[in-house]
Amino acid sequence: MKAAFPTNSENGLQSEVYNHFGSAAFFILVDTDTQTHEVLENKDKDHAHGQCQPLKALGDIKTxxxxxxxxxxxxxxxxxxxxxxxxxxxxxxxxxxLDLLNGGKLSEFLPGQTCKGHALGGGCAH
Known part of the structure; x- marks a missing residue:
């Protein structure tokens, strides 16, 4: 499995997972089969709010x-x-x-848990 983790640093597996997918500076891409990882730059970091292109952000790398x-x-x-x-x-x-993901201990995001902005009443779940 290939899993991507948004971060704002290039510290590999010791990078802190970032709270905002679209504005993260980097993604740490982990291949759980080979136990390898690589750092990808966010290719869509400067998008307009609400216009995130997540597959472009990952450089069209399949995860x-x-x-x-x-x-x-x-x-x-x-x-x-x-x-x-x-x-x-x-x-x-x-x-x-990654350890929690591999152990089946992370929940999947539901549409009602998504970020709706950061102004009063934006309803971010993070």
């Missing part, structure tokens, strides 16, 4: 899962339509969240 603290409904729907499962990260590192 099976995304693990993130927060994500907008549009991005979530685009990932789901592309066959990518999206999981709610806990506060911590890529390694800590």
């Amino acid at each position: 099976d899962a995304i693990v993130v603290g927060g994500i907008g409904k549009g991005a979530l729907n685009k990932l789901l339509a592309g066959g990518v499962k999206t999981y709610r990260a806990v506060e911590g590192t890529v390694q800590e969240n």
